[in-house]
Amino acid sequence: MNHQETSRRKFIRSSSALAGFYILPSGLRANSPNGRLQSAHIGVGGKGSVDTAQIAAHPNTQVVALCDVDRNSLDGRGRKQKTNGKERYPGAKKFQDYREMFAAMSEKIDIVSVSTPDHTHYPATMKAIELGKHVYTQKPLTNNIAEARTLMTSARKHKVFTQMGIQNQSSIAYRTATHFIRSGLIGKISKVHVWSFKNWGYDGPPHKGEDPVPANLDWNMWLGTAPERSFVKGKYHTMDWRRYMDFGCGTLGDMGIHIFDRPFGTLDLKPPTWAKATCRATTGYGLPTKMIVDLGFKSTPRTTDNFSWTWYDGTYGPPENDGNLGVPADKKLPKQGAIFVGEGGSMLLGHINGPLFFPGSVYDKLKKPDIPKKVNHYSNWIDSILAGKGEPTARFDYAAPLTESVLLGVIASRYPGKKIEWNTAEGKVTNIKEANKYVAFQNTRNF
Ligand SMILES: NC(=O)c1ccc[n+]([C@@H]2O[C@H](COP(=O)([O-])OP(=O)(O)OC[C@H]3O[C@@H](n4cnc5c(N)ncnc54)[C@H](O)[C@@H]3O)[C@@H](O)[C@H]2O)c1
Numbered sequence: 458m459n460h461q462e463t464s465r466r467k468f469i470r471s472s473s474a475l476a477g478f479y480i481l482p483s484g485l486r487a488n489s490p491n492g493r494l495q496s497a498h499i500g501v502g503g504k505g506s507v508d509t510a511q512i513a514a515h516p517n518t519q520v521v522a523l524c525d526v527d528r529n530s531l532d533g534r535g536r537k538q539k540t541n542g543k544e545r546y547p548g549a550k551k552f553q554d555y556r557e558m559f560a561a562m563s564e565k566i567d568i569v570s571v572s573t574p575d576h577t578h579y580p581a582t583m584k585a586i587e588l589g590k591h592v593y594t595q596k597p598l599t600n601n602i603a604e605a606r607t608l609m610t611s612a613r614k615h616k617v618f619t620q621m622g623i624q625n626q627s628s629i630a631y632r633t634a635t636h637f638i639r640s641g642l643i644g645k646i647s648k649v650h651v652w653s654f655k656n657w658g659y660d661g662p663p664h665k666g667e668d669p670v671p672a673n674l675d676w677n678m679w680l681g682t683a684p685e686r687s688f689v690k691g692k693y694h695t696m697d698w699r700r701y702m703d704f705g706c707g708t709l710g711d712m713g714i715h716i717f718d719r720p721f722g723t724l725d726l727k728p729p730t731w732a733k734a735t736c737r738a739t740t741g742y743g744l745p746t747k748m749i750v751d752l753g754f755k756s757t758p759r760t761t762d763n764f765s766w767t768w769y770d771g772t773y774g775p776p777e778n779d780g781n782l783g784v785p786a787d788k789k790l791p792k793q794g795a796i797f798v799g800e801g802g803s804m805l806l807g808h809i810n811g812p813l814f815f816p817g818s819v820y821d822k823l824k825k826p827d828i829p830k831k832v833n834h835y836s837n838w839i840d841s842i843l844a845g846k847g848e849p850t851a852r853f854d855y856a857a858p859l860t861e862s863v864l865l866g867v868i869a870s871r872y873p874g875k876k877i878e879w880n881t882a883e884g885k886v887t888n889i890k891e892a893n894k895y896v897a898f899q900n901t902r903n904f
Pocket residue numbers: 499500501502503504505524525526527530535536553555572573574575577595596597622623624678679680681694695696697711
């Protein structure tokens with residue numbers, strides 16, 4: 458992506474209509490007269506509350522629009538909002554439909570965050586990209602591979618700066634882990650074990666019945682591109698949607714995307730060429746409450762030729778440490794994390810913890826470790842936009858292949874025990890043709 462060229466073009470395009478606009482050092486136009494990037498936030502009740510606050514905390518931003526299908530979230534009474542209804546962003550315009558928000562004030566918006574349930578990441582993010590907005594989208598990028606690939610290519614085409622919300626990637630712990638692996642401290646990596654104890658699955662039958670939709674909720678907008686479904690109180694909205702195939706991606710999509718990130722990025726991996734899941738038979742409705750997924754990644758200069766990768770979740774995670782995982786059998790594994798097994802030792806990276814090395818002699822090779830600095834994941838994106846250059850670390854060029862890796866595991870969970878062969882160049886399952894319907898776009902309601 459040639460951002461400098463984009464900046465120049467935007468500068469030329471905007472210079473005829475300069476009055477009232479502020480030109481940033483990069484040549485980008487900020488819509489606010491004071492030069493701040495004007496932000497709009499879609500999905501503000503859960504993680505979106507944090508995303509909005511973090512973006513608002515940057516000195517060169519200003520919140521101008523909030524959008525949420527739930528009036529309670531819009532008014533500061535959402536799941537994670539501690540404002541008790543107090544207006545946190547006075548002056549920000551409020552909407553329940555992001556399409557109406559863009560129609561009403563697109564010209565005033567520079568940057569957008571999307572923190573809705575996974576199935577809405579694609580339509581909301583796509584709309585923002587097509588309007589030339591820079592976008593911060595929560596993880597996983599989408600709950601469908603075709604959508605992730607399209608967001609990546611569209612972001613390139615529209616030359617917008619993007620970031621996916623895997624904020625741990627910017628932590629000192631994760632950056633240090635990458636630094637040590639890349640410095641060759643434990644040699645090439647032959648095996649990755651990744652796990653989470655969490656259970657974002659559901660093994661039962663479809664929820665029955667229908668409850669009245671609360672007056673504060675626009676259920677049609679909540680469903681968006683997902684198939685028609687009755688509103689059932691306490692299910693789906695809020696948070697619970699993660700358990701169901703039409704909306705989320707289970708524990709693999711929820712925690713796996715964070716935990717895959719460090720080995721995937723550090724080892725320069727591309728999406729896998731096959732995936733195989735060990736789990737219950739599919740119900741076509743909920744994700745399995747526990748599963749093991751083996752993924753076949755092509756080796757890279759940072760891995761051995763026989764490189765392999767296994768994910769464990771629910772009660773399968775952490776894996777039983779019998780001493781064959783690369784760390785001593787008496788080492789209690791954290792509830793979520795990763796082990797990198799190298800030619801010259803292993804690294805245990807607990808989720809949100811710093812790296813530990815085995816055997817102890819690995820530490821003898823650590824002379825003055827050069828620990829990387831913490832990066833603010835949101836500023837990493839905002840500062841790139843302001844400068845008109847730079848590459849946010851979880852930009853869609855990185856986030857889409859990472860998401861694809863996780864989603865292949867989700868597709869494999871529909872065919873337990875079978876190896877799903879994946880043609881990365883064509884984006885197709887080659888051995889089970891019908892599986893490609895789970896790769897394709899979902900928009901059965903013609904939303
Ligand atoms: N990066 C992290 O650490 C982290 C942590 C938690 C959640 N997340 C991600 O954040 C996203 C939201 O998760 P959550 O736990 O906050 O879910 P949630 O259900 O608690 O909150 C979602 C919010 O989006 C609103 N919403 C739903 N559909 C919408 C639509 N079409 N338009 C506008 N608003 C809509 C809901 O009303 C609600 O306020 C997910 O993608 C999740 O994976 C990331």
